[in-house]
Amino acid sequence: MSKPTQMNHEDVQAAEPPREWQRTISRMPFTMRPALNRELSEWGVLFPFERKMVGSFFDGADSLSAVELQTLTANLRSIETKMNIDRSSFNENAETLENSSQLARSAYYSAWRTQVQSVFRAIEAHAPAYSQPGPQPRRVVLLLLPQDLPVAPQTFSDIWKPVGSAVHIIGGAENLCDCLMSGRQDPSGNGSLFSGQSDNHPSSYWFIDAGHCQASAPSTATINAISSLSFTELKPFKDRFLAELNTIPRDMSEADKTITVLRQTDWTQWCPVAWKGQRRLQRFVVDLFLTGNGSLIFPNSFVEWGASEAFRRARPQVVVARFGMRYKPKPFSSIAIFEDQDKVSTLPDQDDPTGSAADAVILAKYVWLAAQRFSEYKEALCLCVSEHLNQGWLVLPQGTERRDLPGQLSAEELVHLVTTWRQRQ
């Protein structure tokens, strides 16, 4: 058995993944190969955290002898045989709809999923840790429901009361986002939420905005230092992408071909100018759009799914998710055509405050739940604010003393509380 090695900094920075990893993939059960090959083929657009995670997995796999790996994967290989997968149409080099369809319709799909997870866990147990030793950065998740969303107080409370503490925001909450992001009005001078600690990579700081309200947008300097996604700013990109996506015929192999083309297309001309040089961000959004979940359709779904994927792929230190307004469905669009209302009706758009608020409240909870899936966020601070209610719910890490938390604070005091907490080691 070879000795596990810690993936070094150069590997994370390298333009290409180590070649020997291809050999490692060939040792794995064939149904695991598409996902692993995809990671390698997309190495250039993986976030630093993803590269560390992938590297750690391969280090773990390489530390196993042939016999050990064979033993570890024996059950999975046995299930693969029973699944009777058509190898001629199963693509080992990329994750495809055809692959997913073949796997999902097998009677052994559930058992297969369990075994794949088991193999991953076992290999990860042999792998060197991918997080840095020493104290972890303090993470913050800020969820903002803007003033124009009439959030129902009872619903808001029902969701957050079991995990958080209510804070009434004296004098109104409308400046809170601005204060947190700019660092202004923090008497301690601790700076903005986006002020770096040990890690200054843009993928460590995310601002994801439904894009309806223009207030509190990050400054240009901040935008260049963070991963900033605005549904409104992405409209040209989104519209263009959707038009291409809608050309897919009702045929799985054709759909796979189109998706491959969409992934390989250079969308720079459709992207915000501020993204210049942030190739990973462009690719992140393409993947976001391709994985659906309403990210191409509704601004609040874009915010929720974007934040969830950011947690999974980049493990950021700070995520600010600001929800917003969607339009009411127009005649016909409610039949099924949500994609582009202007396509079917020239009637003016109308806001749907009540529906948007109902959507945003549950999707804000989903962002928090998405973070909670990862151990890095067990110690995170989460603040969900309804500007309409002048109320915030503060979720503090387990073990944090709450007795001294006042029931009401000014926006400045709340900013101070959050930024001070984040800066503390």
Add this chain to the structure above:
Amino acid sequence: METFTQSRRTFLTTLAALLLDSWSLSRGFASVDHPADLSLQDQSKVIVVLCGGIRREDTFAKEGLANIPHLCTDLLPKSILYPFVHNAGVTSHFNTISSILTGTWQRLDDWGKTAPNTPTLFEYLRKERQWSEDRTWFISSNKALTNRIGASSVRDFGPGYGANVMFPKQLLIDAVVYAASKGKASRSADPYKMQPELAAMLEANNYEGLGWSVSGESSILNASARATVSQAIQDLLHANAPITGDEFTFLVGTEVMRRFAPSLLVLTFSDMEVAHFGSYSMHLAGIRTVDRLVYELWNQVEANPAYKGKTTLFVLPEFGRDLDGSVTNGFFNHREDCDSTRLTWMICTGEGVKPGDLSERVVQSIDICPTILHLFGLDPAQVAGKALSEMQV
């Protein structure tokens, strides 16, 4: 004066009737308005309503009852409730509906590329009972289905014994998109300018291209129907109010009941599937629409002599939806292997049902097919599901 909603409903009803006119003319069907077979009026009927992915917590749970006032107040006292219906198959629409219709777990292409590999209810009944073509219908809002849902690939059964399959919503979608996509109309401030494009579409296509999924040599709309449908869709385009696909499917379904009085009618609703796009408020609105439409459907049954006193109604979601906090993004999807996704409910009303009954044992969604066959006096051994003993012939 009619309210706008009434007017819209009247219009949609008219449109549904027109579609059926075209249909029956092209297929040479007689309707019970001009019945070829008066005995149809006296026979047992079964209606199955499948309503997409709905979680128990949004319906038959304390916090969900507000979304189903008609089901829990108006229908439940007359029904048997099965609070635990398990879907052990592939929780996609095509596979689940195929499984329910065949009584056997189907593992097919999710996009409806292949037909079920065991016979459907429609085929058993039409073959064994020598039913005519117009006695089994499948009418659906769901975009995920294809006309292969109506008959299996089994050699001794197949499309010759299949159901009439219709996707009314798709007709509207295709018509509107086509009209809107023809350049000059798409950005016009005057929606009436869409008229020429729509007319051209109707001239150029048979109604395969308009969302009718039944194949046939004589499936071309006649000129009169074409003009009327064109005008009707134009009127609908100008209606400044949301119109749901399920409402249109319901109206086509009730029109089929009125004209053909089929013995077996399967309706599938899908407004709630907006959940895939992440709007929880619109998802709940879809559930409330289904609640209302099912109640109206039962009222239609009670008001229609061909159905009153001889109909059994089955209402169930195809499956639930995923748990909050799941890796599959909670209510958006229905892919998880968990009770939230696999466990749903069913209510059955009408003939063969003991009112106010409750069966708390876990039943399977594939049990519905043999139960219906049993209600019609058939007992095919090759069906995997078991007939529900609570339902009496």
